[in-house]
Amino acid sequence: MPSAYAGRVRPGTGRRPGRRMLSLVLATVLAGGTACTAVNPSPPETGQTSQTGPISTSPSSTPSGASTSTTTSTTNPSGDFGSDHFTPFRTTVPNSAEGRRIGLIGLDQANPYSKLVSESIKEQATIAGAALVYCDAENNAEVALRCARRLAAQGVDAWVTFQPVISAGQSICGAGPKDVPMISIDSTQGNCQSTRVGIDDQWAGFTLGTELGRFIQRRFDCQVGVVVYLVDPTDGFVHRRRATGAGIGLDTICPAATDRPPPVQLEASGQDAAFAAVGKALTSIDKGQRVLIVGANDGLTLGAVGAARAAGRLDDVYVGGIGADPRSYCEIAEDPHWVGDVASFPEKYGQLVMPYLVDLMAGKPVPANLFVRNEFIDASTIGEHYDVSDCEQTP
Amino acid sequence: MRKYLAGVAEGNPAEPTDPAAKPTIRSLSRTEWALFGALLIGLVVLFALASPYFLSAGNMSNLFTTMALAGILAAPATFLMVAGQVDLSVGATAAICGVVLAGQAQGLGLAGSIVLSAAVGIVIGLTNGVLVAVLGIPSLAVTVGSLAMVRGLAYLLPSGQVVPIAGFGALGNARPLLNIPLPVLILVVVLVSAGIILRYTAIGRGTYRVGGRPALSRLHTVRAKVLVVGVFAASGAAAALVGMIITSQLSTAVPNVADGVELTVLTAVLLGGASLSGGRGTVAGTALALLILNVLDNGLSLLNVTSYWQQFASGALLLLALLIDRVRWYTRHRRWSRRANRAGAAEAAPAAGKGAPANTAANTEGEAANKPGDDARRPDPADDQPGRRAGITRYR
Structure with a gap:
């Protein structure tokens, strides 16, 4: 029976910690106790989309190498993107959406990243003078569908959706408000989507891999014992794309680091599962061997650091992540083994969403993708973006 | 009299000796119906005033479509609760049935995968039922295990x-009749059928009879076991339908x-007049809740x-439902105690006149009840002892 499900999945769902652990244990037991696989080097993914609609769906490349596909933005992560690939944050014009009602389906208020995104949009909606109707999807597509129905019943003038299951996007489109602009956050959401705001996952991974490569080149002459990619299988190809990008970036700077032994890919759904998976993996790596862990998001990276700390192996482990949400500020600022993070600035998403939503409501053309420019931040630069003055008190 | 008192000690209706006898159908009292009806009307008026969208056709459609999912599960859950059982695995069963349906749709075709998905739900329900009815494991424990x-x-x-x-x-999306979503039509069919079966058929009467018995003797007969296993299977089938x-x-x-x-299902069933100790509940009460x-x-x-407040409100309603269940139990117990006391006193009087010893529990309680302000008129804390609730200790 499991084979019927293989390779037909889409990114996505969150799980409660207890159930996550239970299913992890079951998965580990039924899989013969192994939870890690060697990374199979594969070319960057292209054209993986099941969505159709008014926005471009074919992976046609721009001159800079960037795809305009809604799900595959990068075909050449090692190339330099032109400045037009990324969209700068904009200032929302005060009262530009006066009297308008904007619906927002938030991913999950319990998730710090999602909360920052939602708060940012709320803040910008207030500046624009729009009334915001918020509905929390609780990281559950079923709830997101109910939210979409509710927004349709409330007759909003435009809506924003940030929900976890891409393949449910079309159903959510069908249930949601009709004939009004819709902006999706991070992943595509079906044919009612006017544009998408988010990071270019493969580019973010490439940035992280490059910077980690530079770090180990500088410090250890590219000599590391093992490279571990830590991904969340429920985030599907989003995390695979980040891992792929990171692999290419690392290989670009330090090919020797990924030669031998081959990198390991650990799958873990969330911080607690990452803690367990990395803890187990460390037991099979000799003490004193340098381990470079590439986390596909901050939750996973924090789990890895926790596991290394608990195992007394922090001196051997170096990590980097993607997201730079508040959970990781102090680790980035204080922990010398946290090399750095690719920041996606979720607290500024509203500065893309709201101005472009206003444009859409005014009938102005808007690009199919609004990519946030990632930036690698480390202990020396995080203070330029975030207040980390309290971090010294953190034990 | 002893059987009657056994029922009193259990807080359940007296066990009829004739299996064909019609059991008493107990649910919400008239006062509770009126209160809940008033609460519903009050909420509707409040929300209609607070939001211009509340009474819109679109929102009503949303409301009933959302209600359909829990409602389809609540119908068999009412049968289970009436029989003194509970099924906490319905949500998980719905999830796995959906996964099986989608996972096998390409291999087996849509029809085949629907059949397989329904079979999975029924098998999960049957397994729960067999563990409860045949092996005697409490349904709460069995279904928490199967949930995980x-x-x-x-x-x-x-x-x-x-x-x-x-x-x-x-x-999930068709509107075949009067623009009403298909899940809502399914809900209506399920609730009406369940209501008729529970109230007017031998299955319904049997369900009340099983739940009306003391906990330890509920599943002593083959008929009771088959009935409980069947209701669990129905619960699994309903979960499969919801998953689809x-x-x-x-x-x-x-x-x-x-x-x-x-x-949500548990809250609705309890708030709708069912009791955790079984023997009570109606589908109409569940539907109102x-x-x-x-x-x-x-x-x-x-x-x-915020949804956190909604979750809080849902939990508060569950606690309220349990509180109401408890209050009902105390009220009923007091009423039965009074009756028992009166009956005991009536029996004791001629017996005492003949010089016979009056040493039964009923007589003792009857005598005690004659004393003003005596504790016999209040529920005895000893009745809450697990053994006593389970029908082990009935007489002092």
Whole structure:
């Protein structure tokens, strides 16, 4: 029976910690106790989309190498993107959406990243003078569908959706408000989507891999014992794309680091599962061997650091992540083994969403993708973006 | 008299000796019906005033579509509760049935995967039922175990990810009659059928009879065991149907769907007049409670109240339902105690006149009851002892 499900999945769902652990244990037991696989080097993914609609769906490349596909933005992560690939944050014009009602389906208020995104949009909606109707999807597509129905019943003038299951996007489109602009956050959401705001996952991974490569080149002459990619299988190809990008970036700077032994890919759904998976993996790596862990998001990276700390192996482990949400500020600022993070600035998403939503409501053309420019931040630069003055008190 | 008192000690109706006798159908009292009806009307008026969208056709459609999922599960849950059982695994069963449906749709075809998905739900229900009825394991423990196991499998089968399914949108989205969503029509059919079966058929009477017995003797007969296993299977089938509807609505099977729906179902059934100790409840009461819960949830969300408060309100209603159940139990116990005391006193008087010893519990309580302000008129804390509730200790 499991084979019927293989390779037909889409990114996505969150799980409660207890159930996550239970299913992890079951998965580990039924899989013969192994939870890690060697990374199979594969070319960057292209054209993986099941969505159709008014926005471009074919992976046609721009001159800079960037795809305009809604799900595959990068075909050449090692190339330099032109400045037009990324969209700068904009200032929302005060009262530009006066009297308008904007619906927002938030991913999950319990998730710090999602909360920052939602708060940012709320803040910008207030500046624009729009009334915001918020509905929390609780990281559950079923709830997101109910939210979409509710927004349709409330007759909003435009809506924003940030929900976890891409393949449910079309159903959510069908249930949601009709004939009004819709902006999706991070992943595509079906044919009612006017544009998408988010990071270019493969580019973010490439940035992280490059910077980690530079770090180990500088410090250890590219000599590391093992490279571990830590991904969340429920985030599907989003995390695979980040891992792929990171692999290419690392290989670009330090090919020797990924030669031998081959990198390991650990799958873990969330911080607690990452803690367990990395803890187990460390037991099979000799003490004193340098381990470079590439986390596909901050939750996973924090789990890895926790596991290394608990195992007394922090001196051997170096990590980097993607997201730079508040959970990781102090680790980035204080922990010398946290090399750095690719920041996606979720607290500024509203500065893309709201101005472009206003444009859409005014009938102005808007690009199919609004990519946030990632930036690698480390202990020396995080203070330029975030207040980390309290971090010294953190034990 | 001894059998009557056994029922009194259990807080249950007296056990009829004739199996063909019609058991008493107990649910909400007239006062409770009036109170809940007033609460529902009050909520509707409040939300209609607070939000211009509340009474719109679109919102009503949303409200009943959402209610349909919990409602389809609540119908067999009412049977289970009346029989003194509970099934907490329905949400997980719905999830795994959706995953099986979507996962096998390509291999088996849509019809084949629907049959397989329904079979999975029924097998899970049957397994729960057999563990409860044949092995005598409490249903709470069995279904908590199966909840964890089945939810784990729902994640495990698709490696924790979602499974898209094409061409299966009708079940969750079609509006075949008067623009009413199909899930709502299914809900109406399920509730009406369940109401008729529970009230007017031998299955319903048997269910009340099983739940009306003391806990330890509920499943002593083959007929009772078969009935309980059958109701668990029906619960599994309902969960499978809900799983299919959700999968149809999302065009995707998601392992975490219907998460926590069992609490909504439990709240609705208890608030609707059923009792954790069995023997009480009606489908109409459950439907009214479901409507109250969904109006509250829908209205609060329209008012932009955070979902955390909605969750809090749902939990508070569950506690309220348990409190009402307890109050009902005390009230009933006091009433039965009074009757027993009166009957005991009536029996004791001629016996004493003949010089016979009056040493039965009834006589003792009857005598005690004659003393003003005596504790015999209040429920005895000893009646709450587990053994006594289970029908072990009936007489002092």
